[in-house]
Amino acid sequence: MLRSDYWYRFPWLLLAAALALAGLGIAGIYAATCGGADAAPFWETLAAKQLLWLAASLVVFAAALVPSYTRLAHWSYFLYGVSLLGLIVLAIMRNLHAEIPGFIYPINHAYSWIRIPGTDQNVQPSELMKIAFIMSLAYYLRYRKNYRTFTGLLVPFLMALVPTGLVLYQPDLGTAMMFLPVLFLMLFAAGARGKHLLAIMLMGLAMVPVFYSSMRGYQRMRIDSWLLHGCAERLHFALAQPPPEGGEADKEQDNGARPVAPRRAHLSDERKADLVREITGMWRFRAWRMATAVSWGKDKAEFVEARQRLFGALDGGPGPASFDALRFFFGSLLDDPGHQEFQAKIAVGSGGFAGRGWLEGTQTRYGLLPEAHTDFLFPTLAEQFGFVGAAAVVLLYAFLCLLGIDVSFSTTEPYGKLLVVGVVALVAAQSFLNISMSIGMMPITGIPLPLMSYGGSSLVSSFLALGLLCNVAVRRLYLIAPRPFEWRE
Numbered sequence: 001m002l003r004s005d006y007w008y009r010f011p012w013l014l015l016a017a018a019l020a021l022a023g024l025g026i027a028g029i030y031a032a033t034c035g036g037a038d039a040a041p042f043w044e045t046l047a048a049k050q051l052l053w054l055a056a057s058l059v060v061f062a063a064a065l066v067p068s069y070t071r072l073a074h075w076s077y078f079l080y081g082v083s084l085l086g087l088i089v090l091a092i093m094r095n096l097h098a099e100i101p102g103f104i105y106p107i108n109h110a111y112s113w114i115r116i117p118g119t120d121q122n123v124q125p126s127e128l129m130k131i132a133f134i135m136s137l138a139y140y141l142r143y144r145k146n147y148r149t150f151t152g153l154l155v156p157f158l159m160a161l162v163p164t165g166l167v168l169y170q171p172d173l174g175t176a177m178m179f180l181p182v183l184f185l186m187l188f189a190a191g192a193r194g195k196h197l198l199a200i201m202l203m204g205l206a207m208v209p210v211f212y213s214s215m216r217g218y219q220r221m222r223i224d225s226w227l228l229h230g231c232a233e234r235l236h237f238a239l240a241q242p243p244p245e246g247g248e249a250d251k252e253q254d255n256g257a258r259p260v261a262p263r264r265a266h267l268s269d270e271r272k273a274d275l276v277r278e279i280t281g282m283w284r285f286r287a288w289r290m291a292t293a294v295s296w297g298k299d300k301a302e303f304v305e306a307r308q309r310l311f312g313a314l315d316g317g318p319g320p321a322s323f324d325a326l327r328f329f330f331g332s333l334l335d336d337p338g339h340q341e342f343q344a345k346i347a348v349g350s351g352g353f354a355g356r357g358w359l360e361g362t363q364t365r366y367g368l369l370p371e372a373h374t375d376f377l378f379p380t381l382a383e384q385f386g387f388v389g390a391a392a393v394v395l396l397y398a399f400l401c402l403l404g405i406d407v408s409f410s411t412t413e414p415y416g417k418l419l420v421v422g423v424v425a426l427v428a429a430q431s432f433l434n435i436s437m438s439i440g441m442m443p444i445t446g447i448p449l450p451l452m453s454y455g456g457s458s459l460v461s462s463f464l465a466l467g468l469l470c471n472v473a474v475r476r477l478y479l480i481a482p483r484p485f486e487w488r489e
Contacts, residue, residue: 025452032372057463064467080136086125087166127461134422142414174447185425225338226443272323347379355386416472
């Protein structure tokens with residue numbers, strides 16, 4: 001290939017979109033961790049560390065462009081095996097409740113990281129596993145047709161389910177959720193029959209109750225808080241309504257002078273009973289109560305106490321007692337498992353159209369939003385820059401994915417085509433899940449925002465994946481053969 005052709009084919013717009021997202025991420029990390037008058041110098045902040053990780057990521061990105069992706073393809077199974085071995089080691093350490101000081105040890109009760117010897121940096125084998133999975137699946141599917149049968153899907157699904165189970169055991173629910181969406185999109189692009197994929201999806205949905213019941217207590221509480229958040233908000237806004245004009249608050253005057261500060265409306269017993277009927281009649285509450293009845297997992301003691309008190313009061317029918325129990329239960333829900341989602345919604349909503357301004361977000365400035373620089377970076381940016389900034393982030397991700405799809409359509413080499421589809425699917429699925437959980441559309445799973453959230457492993461792996469995509473883009477091989485994955489029934 002001529003050098004001029006190489007630079008001509010390079011997707012500069014894709015790299016520009018990735019750098020823009022990384023730059024916004026560094027800005028958000030700084031706003032989330034350094035807002036205030038006593039902020040540390042920039043080079044002592046997490047934003048500076050992320051900038052150094054960005055420099056390392058660009059080196060990895062450039063290295064991924066040097067060898068042809070057709071040569072890298074032969075290493076796909078080897079990389080898959082090495083990554084799988086790392087996950088197995090972490091699973092064994094967790095099962096034995098063991099640790100190697102300074103090398104492998106739990107962080108936040110999860111065995112997900114391995115410390116780089118001689119440094120203070122950790123790496124996540126699961127991040128490398130995602131890329132190795134894409135490469136190995138593309139290598140497996142490139143010249144096969146057996147996956148167009150139901151039984152032929154067994155090997156691809158085993159390739160996805162084994163790392164999913166190991167990552168879930170760490171436990172890391174967010175990363176574990178990435179493998180199946182990537183698998184489905186790559187199989188779809190390779191021409192797997194839609195009816196087979198639909199049948200597998202239905203079987204997976206049928207297993208959701210078993211999966212929910214077998215979750216650890218804190219994981220299930222995240223699902224509960226997401227499911228019941230609409231109910232809690234309904235009660236919250238009912239309590240926050242001011243009293244009607246001429247009501248009790250208006251009567252409290254200081255001898256005809258100005259009125260005292262307005263208070264919340266006093267709810268009659270009849271109104272309390274109506275609220276209990278309304279909230280417990282919502283589909284969210286009914287679904288949660290039914291799921292709780294069949295669950296065998298262990299929850300936190302205080303959460304169990306609040307739930308038992310609520311169920312006991314509801315057995316007595318709607319009224320003041322059941323209303324107080326409902327308030328107590330939702331209070332415990334928003335104080336612990338639902339706190340992050342509640343604060344994230346406040347941050348997004350308070351940003352308005354144009355945002356509060358740079359370093360002026362109250363949720364991040366006063367530390368009200370936990371993990372604002374990692375999993376909840378999107379609400380941080382939405383509070384700073386409003387709808388305009390949030391929409392810009394979404395559009396940048398969409399633009400990046402569209403450019404990747406264009407690369408996939410413009411090559412007829414099967415491995416390269418599937419490799420690009422896998423990278424695009426990974427970026428799209430991860431960004432969609434993170435943004436969805438940030439605005440309450442999905443449960444909180446602890447997944448970073450690709451290219452933006454703080455963390456070296458996530459940033460390096462994201463640029464490595466994009467490097468592989470650009471590798472295909474600059475070497476778009478054209479085969480003198482029918483286009484791959486176009487089947488005639």
